[in-house]
Every structure is written in structure tokens, then in C-alpha cells.
Amino acid sequence: MLLASVGVCQAQVQSDSTQVDSVKQSFDASIIANLKQMSERKTIVGKVLKALLDFDPVNEEAYGQNAELIHKEYEKHNYKVVRRIDIMTLDAFGYSINDTSKAPDNFFKKAGNVLHVKTGRGEVRNKLLFRKNEPLKPLDLIESERLLRQTKHILDARIIVNEETTTNDSVDIFVLTKDIFSLGGSGSYSLSSGKGRVSLRELNFLGQAHQVQGTYKFNLDRPRPWEVAGFYTVENIGRTYVTADVAYVNENYYKEKSLALSRTFFSTNTKYAGAVKASWIEDRFQLPNTPGDTTLVYGDIGYTRQDVWLGRALQPKSYNLGYESRGRIILGARVINTNYKTTPTDNFQDNTLMLGSVGYSIRKYYKDRYIFGFGRTEDIPVGTLFSITGGYQEGDIWDRTYLGTSLSVAKYGSHFGYLFGRAGYGTYIRDDRWEQGVLDLEGLYISKLSEWGNWKLRHYLLGRGTIGINRYPEELLFINDESGIRGFRSDIVRGTRRVSVNYEANLYTPLSLLGFRLATFIFADAAWLSTGNKSSPFRDKPYRSYGIGFRLRNEFLSFSTIQFTLGYYPQLPLNTNMQDFKLFKSSSQYYDFRDFQFTRPGVAEFY
Template sequence: MFCSHHFFRCLPLACLIGLLLLLVEVCQAQQATPPLQQDSTLTDTTKQKFDDRVMENLRQMSERKTIMGKLLKAVLVFDRGGEEVYGLDAELIEKEYEKHTYKIVRRIDFMGMKPFGYSVHDTTKAPKNFFEKAGNSLHMRTGRGLIRNKLLFEKDAPLEPLALVESERLLRQTRYILDARIIVNEETTTEDSVDVFVITRDIFSLGGSGSLDPSSGRGRITLRELNFLGQGHQVEGSYRFGITTRPRPWEAAGYYTIENIGRTYITADMAYVDKNFYKEKSVLLRREFFSTNTRYAGALGVNWIEQRIMLAPTSEDTIARYANLGYNQQDVWLGRSFRFKSYNLGYEPRSRLILGLRFTRTDYSIKPSDSFQDNTLVMGSLGYSIRKYYKDRYLFGFGRTEDIPTGTLLSLTTGYEEGDLRDRKYFGASVSMAKYQTDFGYLYGKASYGSFVRDSQWEQGVLQLETLYFTKLSEWGNWKLRQFFWGRGTWGINRNPEELLSINDESGLRGFRSTLLRGSRRVALNYEANLYTPFSLFGFKLATVVFADFAWLSSQSESSPFKGAPYRGYGVGLRFRNEYLSFSTIQFSLSYYPQLPINEEIKAFRIFNTSRPYYDFQDFQFTRPGVADFY
């Protein structure tokens, strides 16, 4: 679907005005509705819920023969009954089927559902209207073999602890699966065997987006297929054209992923990016610690990258200064997980001890300074991980089942870099943990430090602190509220001049864009409140968003980023989400920035749109040994 930039800029304002007019109409409808005749002997003391009153008034308005009535009848869905969801009592997922541990799997049955009109919690539901049926006719259902390859249990084999719930979680985390349930048939279960039923529901995997500015001829088109021919292959391509502010008027990028090749859980990623200031060709084979029971993980990859990096700005600069960087990198790593011995036959301990070894070779073809050297880096890590999962809803989705990771992850990393100019050692440490309770919410915290050491001098060091908290879900009928608090701090220690931090978008202030505002120490605080409404618009559920962002930034010469006043951003937004589509989330936001850099022309008000959540969970799976990130 193609839209002009002017349309995208005006749509949020139009939506806000439309909602205000709609609320006025609802209030007028409430006032105009005559009171019901009450029986003299009976008094109804039950008060109708607010959202029920609103929906009933909207239903009455939709029956009127007016333009507003016809519009409401066309776009609103009034018979959206609440779907009963099981297993969301916030118990540890492992407790659901622990009584079936080590029984023989006698039979596995599969039910694969197309995206529209079906439910994994009520298998009697079916598509009703033309649009649901038409959408399903364009979708190819995920192959049964692809689903079977995700399962951690097999027919005629003992059922290992955690196998059922971990398999269900892995299916839900797959990009082309919307939701999944794995059920034990209790009616046919015996003392030594079980029958298992696997139910999955697909996402409508074909999607895309685009934009066009008729005045300049500038535009963009993106197409993606997350489940090509139902075999799990993921293809995405994008093309930009009509660019007048770059040396070349077009840019292109393509990505291809083959997931879980032959039930080895090895994934192949390929990328080709040809932009004006960034070029990449890369191939990567990877296998992660996808499950608690995974013993081996690793990766093998190679990439060629050319990019333009920003040089350290001075206070007098009014335009940014850049330099070119080009390099080729070969990367290989291997990890091994060891489980602790358990003397309880029906219990699988979640804790693991992990060892990792990584080898990286980097050759620079373009160097902006001597800070970059051809090098060989060998790194080793020792980690301790405890991974647990809970189930909940209305976190990043609009009602679908979501898995909340909790646990602890400790890691120690050491390495040695041999370069053509200098040699140096590396030391790093990281600790993270998270807790979840239904009456409290979710709390996550992380602290990490890493630095190179050369001739007793610590260089390119970074200290990072992070915390994420979201409240429990507050409910008023079909209206639901969840609040998020996110804090991050990054302190660079003796960093290279080309290594700079910003506070743009995900780094600090959402929607904010500055070219010259850079530093080596940053602190960001973010708040967001999401109000989920019972309204549905063309299959897209609606939520309202209110947010406030604060960010402090300082240069390397300053000891603390808190010496100056923080940069701030305040905003409101509308979020539309259709769980069944690959491009599921659309959010339009209006933001205000009261403090701006004095040497840049940046607008205090900005309307912007995004298609991904601002927050995300950090899983507690061990990853490859590496240098601490600084971005």
C-alpha cells in the first residue's frame, strides 16, 4: 500500500480529531438515550460497565442512517467476544505437565490453522466473513514437517522434562507462528504413555509497506515473506528511489533466512545491502542455546562491510564530518552447556554451566585512523545461566500469549588481540537477573563492564547499567492499562575519537533526530503508559500511548553526564496492531522536545510513525563471547 509523506503526517492528527468527535457523539448519545422504565417493586442495582455503555452507544449510532453511522458500521466490530485463554496463572511453565515426565509418547497429532478466524484455544471457531476467508485463501499453511522439526520430543521416545512446554514456547517465538498450544490427551493417558496434540496458528506471512512523496518523486517499497511456500524460508527486500540528497538516487537491500535446517536448529542468514553510505555482504550459519536443554551452540560467518562513520564533532561545527571505513571479517565460535546433576527423577534443574570459545579475524581495506588495525581476536567465556518462563498477555501484543523470561545470567570473558600495530588483552564481566510476580509486575536489571588492556593502560572500556520494569496489568472491563519504566546508562572509558554515542530514537528520545549531538557518556530514562481499548478497526486493535523520555549526554572530557540539563521528549500516540499480519504494529506519535541543540535546525514538534515496540525482553540464554557493545 502506497501513501504519501503528507498522508502519514496528517493521519495521526486526523485520527485524534476523529476520536474526539467520536467521544462527543458517544456522550451525546448517552444523554439522548431515555431512561428505562423501572418496575416499582424491583430495583436493578447492577451498574453497567463503562466500556459496555460505550460499545452499546456506538452500536446504536451505527444503526442510524447517517454518514457517521454508516462509517461506524463499516469499520467497527461489535461482536468481538473475549477469548478464554488457559495457562495464564503465572505459574512456572514447567509445572503444567510435570506429571507426564518420562512417559512414552505414543502418538502425536497436528492441527495447523490459517491466520484469520481461528483460535488455538477454541478449535470450533472458523472464519465467518468474506475478508477472513479471502485472506486465508492467499495463505499457504505451515508444513507439518516444519512444525515437527521444532518439537523437542519424538514419537515412541520417553518424554523428557520441559520438552512439552519448551516446544510450545519455541513455536510461539517463531516469526511465522502467531500462537501455539501443546495438549496432552488426558482421556487416553496411561501410567506409562501419552498422546500429544499440537495446535498452531499461522501469521499471514506475506506483507510489505511503502511511501511516496509526489512533490519530489522520492519513495520506498518493502516486501517480505516470512514463510515462503509454508517451508519457513524468510525473504525480505527493500528499494528506495528518487533520493536527491545522496550521491546516488537509489538504494537496495535484501535478506534471506532459512530457519532450523533439517531439525538441526541451524539457521542460515544471508544479507546484501547496497546503500549510499553503507554496503554489506554477509553469510552466517548459527545455532543458539535455543532451549534450556541445548548442549551445543555456535556460529560460522563471514562479512564484507563498507560504511561512513561520523568523526568527533566540535562545539563550532554546524555540519557533521565523516570518514570512510571498510573491512572484511571472519567469525567462528563454539559453546558447550553442562547441566547439574539432579537426584529428583521428575524434576529438571534449570541452571546450566556454559563454556564458549570464539575466533575473529578482521582485515581493514579502508582505515580513517590508526585506531583501526588488522587483528586476530581469540576470546573465551565462562557463564552460569538459570532460565525460567512465565505466561502473560498485553505486553507487546494485544492479547496473544507471550512468554516472559526470568532468571539469572553471569558471565566472565577474557581474550587476546594480536594486531599489526599493537597487541592487547581483554577482560569483561556481566550479570543480569529478572523476577516476575502477578501482584508486582516484572523487574529486570543488568550490569556489565569490558575493556582492553595494553601496557597497563585500560582503553576502549565501557560500563553499562540497565533496568526495565513494567507494572501488573490493570483492567476495567475490556480496557487494560500497562506501564513501562526503562533506565539505561553507558559510560565510555578511553574510547577512540570515532566511537560516539547519540540519544536518537532507541538510544534515548524516541522520534528525536540530531546529527551533531554526540558524546561518550549517556544516561536515558523512559516512561510509557499503554491503554488497550476494546475497539477494532479493520481488524486492527487500538491502544493509546503516552510517553516521556529524558537523556543526558556528555563528552569524554567531562566526568559526569549529569552536569547539564537533560534533553527531554514528551508525546502521545495511537498504536494499531493486527496479530495475524507480518507487519502487525503501526504506531503514529506526536512528540515535543523543549530543549534542542543550538547549532542545528531541529523542529520542536515532530510526527513520526514506527512499526516495532520501543521495549523488548532480554532472554537469559548464553550468547557468543564478545567485546562489550558501545552504541
């Protein structure tokens, strides 16, 4: 029965796939053909090319699919009883989610699968929003597929109704997932200084979805020569969608011990969310310099914190039994208790902050490729999220009120791309004085995908503004790396108001080396800073950077993208050891989506 179901559902998967137009292949056909011809020669070079390069055409699913439209295909199955659920999990290497007949064809792929423990069917079943012998609710199929795809140790997923065995009152469902190689690590060592770092992580320990990560640094030129950090996560405990997190960090200037249990609004129809967290933190805080200081000044801060929040989503009534409204009214309450052991200034006090919020969220998802991944299916969140937050902070020295609001909107279309905008404001009020206020603005545009054969191009444009209003003197902004200019690093350049603009053009190539896909990019960044509550950040020339680089990513592996960048910095601050040109490596992407999932009530962040 399972094999028959696989065959039927596989035919459905293949029917959704698009064939690559032979005309489009002309741009890169000659390059691929020449490399393939060289690999067929019985020479050392030919054997190496054949072992390393992958010449199989990528069978890509059509991009720009609306998950809501896909859902309409299954509306006729709403509220039918789920009679049978068949689950197939595929290993990381050599298998295809679009063609289950494919299998590993060389030693490297087979050896990689031997070292990998495949995800258990029980772990996949725990992610499903539908159950055997229960009615199938609207959105269950689409939301379950998205949740599986967003799991860190799963590369892609398909959930398909077996139309040939479906009756008027019951359905059979086939679930297909493909793993990534969940074990990964990295390291570095300097021959000149003897410094080194070793990192290991496992995203799917024994196929049970447990995540373990550890880092050890040695021979450091700091007060203590070593540092260590460890993290442990267990997802979806007992099919409750509750996640447990444990963290231990012991570094020279930062120490943390924390425990947390959390449940998010993981699905559009989730009713309850919340979290409980306890943490112990010791950190070093950079203080503002005075005119007489010749070096950077730091202060120590240490505190314990207990954090509890609870959220409830209310669904407006829908009079269409085949379709549920995506809009949700969400209520949230949060209590944060902080006790300081060490403070760098008098602006820190023991306090209890009580927050309440009400919000309205509409969210849905599109499916596309080549947004941030290298060909895998990606879920693009769009919708609207509006929230109002109010609270009261009771402290040992003073009490004050908090007010904040936020609005986010995103649209997506296969013809114009993705457009996101956000505006938020928050402030404390103490004795009729507004303090620690922040206005936060953000806009992100991602162009539609341009294609020349198997070469694909996207443009990214990100604009951000963080305006501090009556902030404390020790609260200052940087423009380092993700905060403004990639590759920039300075502890001297700081301010209270910041505006940054980032542009990138990303070219995805058809070249593949041992499963690593290659992309090249160019970028340009600009950031403005000002100090003072009334000064404009545009009074001075911006700090800028221009550069070029390339990325390598294997979607079947757990470690992040490998990226090398050459940046040029025409304006540098005084008393810095930065050079005009800088070659640096990065493992994280610079852009990301903002989901429209309601999160815990919080204070507007200033960083």
C-alpha cells in the same frame, strides 16, 4: 481419531480460559453497545460499522501463569513413550486457538486465507523437542510450546496431553498452532521530491518457514539515486535448529554482503550452540569535529570479517527424575578475524580477536498478555545470567588483552509486574593502560496490568547508563531515538557518557477495526550527555521530550505495529532543523525483554 482428539483437547483448552466478569464490563459496555446498535441499522453507516468493527468478546486466557507451574501438571507423564502426535494448523483469519469450532464468517477473512499458505505440519513437527516412539523428557512440552509461539510466522500455540487416552507408560499429544498472515509490505512516495520506497517481506514462504525481505528506494538526493537491500533466512534446517542467513545491502553510505550459519541455546536443555559467519562491509564513519570545522566530518571504513564461535552447556546433576535443574554452566569460545581495506583513523588495524567465556544461566518463563502484544500469549523470561569473558587481540601494530563481565537478573509476579536489572563492564588492556572501556547499566520495570472492563493499562519505566572510559576520540554516543529520546534526531549532540530515563503509560482499548487493535499512550524521556573520560553527564540540563500517540496492531498480520506520535522537545541543539513539536511514525516498540539465553562471547558494546 484426530477429530476425537481435537474434541477432547479443545475441552481442555476451554477449561483453561477465563470468563470476563460481567461487572467489569460496565466501564465500556455502553460504548460497545451503542456502536453495535448502530451497526444493526439498515443504513450505509450501519453496514460499514458491521463490516469493519468486531463486536465479538475476546475469550482471554488467564494471565500471569508460571510455565513452571504448568509443567508440574505434566510431571506424571515424564519419560512416558510418545505414542501419537496429532498436529492441527489454523489459518490466519477467522479461526481461534481457544475454540476450534470457529471459522471465517465474512468475505475479507476468507479472501485473506486464500492468499495465505498455511504452515505445513512438518514444519511444526520440526520445532518439537519430543519425537514419536521416544520417551517424553521433562520440560519438552512447555519448551516446545514456547518455541512455536516465538516463531515469527506463528501467532500462538498450544500443546496438550490427551488425558483420556493416556496410559501408565505412553501418551498421546495434540499440537495446535495459529498462523499470522505472513505476507506483508510497505511503501512511501513524496509528490514534491519524487522520493519513494517499496518494501516486501514473506515470513513463511510456501508454508516452509523461509523468510524473504527486500527494500528498494528511488529518486534519492544522494550520490546515487537508488538503494537496495535483501535478506533471506531459512530456520531449523533438517531438524537441527540451525539457521542460515544471507544478506545483501547496497546503499550509498553502507554496503554489506554476509553469509551465516547459526545455532543458539534455543531451549533451556540445549547442549551445543555456535555460529559461522563471513561478511564484507563498507561504511561511513562520523568523525569528531575540530574547532575549525563548520560541517560534519565523515571517514570511510571497509573491512572483511570471519567470525566463528562454539558454546557448550553443562547441566548440574539432579536427583529428582521428574524435574531437571534449570541452571546451566556454559563454556564458550570465539575467534574473530578482521582485515581492513579502508580506515578513517590510525586506531583501526587488522587483527584477530580470541575470546573465551564461562557463564551460569538460570531461566524460566511466565505467560502473560498485554505486555508488548495486543492480547496474544507472550512468554516472559526471568532468571539470572552471569558471565566472565577474557581474550587476546593480536594485531598488525599492537597486541592487547580483553577482560569483561556481566550480570543480569529479572523477576516477575502477577501482583507487582516485571523487574529487570543488568550491569556489565569490559575493557582492553595494552601496555598496562586500560582503553576502550565501557560500563553499561540498565533497569526496566513493567507494572502489573490494571483493568477497567476491557480497558487495560500498563506503565513502563526504563533507565540506562553507558559510561565510556578511555574511549578513542572517534567513538561517541548519540541520544537519537532508541538510544535515548524517541523522535530526537541530531548528528551534533554526541558524547562519551550517557544516561537516559524513559517512561510510558500504555492504555489498551477494546476497539477493533478490521482486526486492528487500538492502544493509546503518553511518554516522557530525558537524556544526559557529557564529553570526556572524567566529566559527569549530569553537569548540564538533560535533553527532554514529552508526547502522546496511538498504536494500531493486527496480531494476524506480519508487519509491525503502526504507531503515530506527537512529541514536544523543549530543549533543542543549535544548528538543527528540528522543531519544538514533531509528528512522526514508528514501526518498532521502544521496550523489549532481555532473554537469559547465553549468547556468543563478545566485547562490551559502546553505541
